[in-house]
Amino acid sequence: MSNLTILRSYARMTKPENLPPAILFxxxxxCLTVFDAFPKAIFHFLVLPRVRPPLSVSELTDLRSLLKCERKTARAVLQDLNDEADSVKKMIQEEMLNRYGFQWQIWVGFHPAPSMEHLHLHVISSDLCSPKLKTKKHYNSFHPKLGFFQHLSDVLSWFDADQSYFEMMSQLRKIDYEPLLKEDLACWKCGxxxxxxxxxxxxxxxxxxxxGRKEKARIARK
Ligand SMILES: [Zn+2]
Ligand SMILES: [Zn+2]
Structure with missing residues (x-):
């Protein structure tokens, strides 16, 4: 199976619980949550909406196709993804404490020009420390303030705005976003x-x- 459509094949499964534990989280x-095959941080998961009526496979191709659906339907899908991401976040936070003795930020959002078919929400820890993070494009695509990474909370807020703003934001044209990946490298934290x-x-x-040092010292003082 090609890498391009592998997520779609997971999302169509009637029994995704049969997926191997190295894939399914x-x-x-x-929804279902899988391990990102090329993690760009210590914790990196993808949350996928399962293909179920009334949604078709093509409507679930990416964020852009979803936002073209009836607004109520699209919002419900995003709300389901949000709920699943919340439970995944809780599991990550527990694991952070167990394994590293402190917790750090977790980002939840989409790429506007995704490289794989089927809508997927990235849940990624903010360390961005991973051998798989190799290129400027990788890094800029997760930079939380650059404008490429679309935080789920922002996308949900578009639904509360007026129609013209919603339509403008939901265009998500590659030509508007791809140049951001070429921006100069800067630390997302200190700039x-x-x-x-x-x-x-x-x-x-x-x-x-x-x-980690600061957080652990803070916890020890409590
Ligand atoms: Zn992606
Ligand atoms: Zn810095």
Whole structure:
């Protein structure tokens, strides 16, 4: 099976609980969560809506196709993804404490120009410390303030705005977003400019180590 459609094949399964535990992390009636095959941080999962009526496979291709559906239907799908992401976040937070002795931020959002078919919500820890994070494109696609990564909470807020704003935001044209991936490298946390990927990766590791030291000291003082 090609990488392009593998998520879709999971989302169509009637019994996703039969997926191997190396792939499936969690599953509910409406969604399933899989491990990202190329994790860009210590914790990185994909939450997928399961294909069920009234939604068709093609409507669930990506965020753009979903937002073209009836607004109520689209919102319900995003709400289901949000609920599943909340439980995944709780599991990650427990694991953070158990394994590392502190907790750090987790981001939940979409890529506007995804590389795989079938809508998938990224749930990713903010360390971005992973050997699989190799290119500027990888990094910029998860930078939380650059404008490429679309936080789920922002997408949900479009539904409360007026129709023209909703329509403008839901266009999600690749040409509007792809240039952002080429922006100069800068640390998402302190804003410092970074010369290249090795420098950035080293800096991200230091940021995360520093956060860990501070957090653990704070917990110890309690
Ligand atoms: Zn993706
Ligand atoms: Zn920094």
């Amino acid at each position: 969690n599953c509910s009636e409406t 410092r400019a970074m010369r290249n990927m090795p420098t950035l990766k080293e800096h991200l590791q230091e940021e995360w180590d520093g956060e």
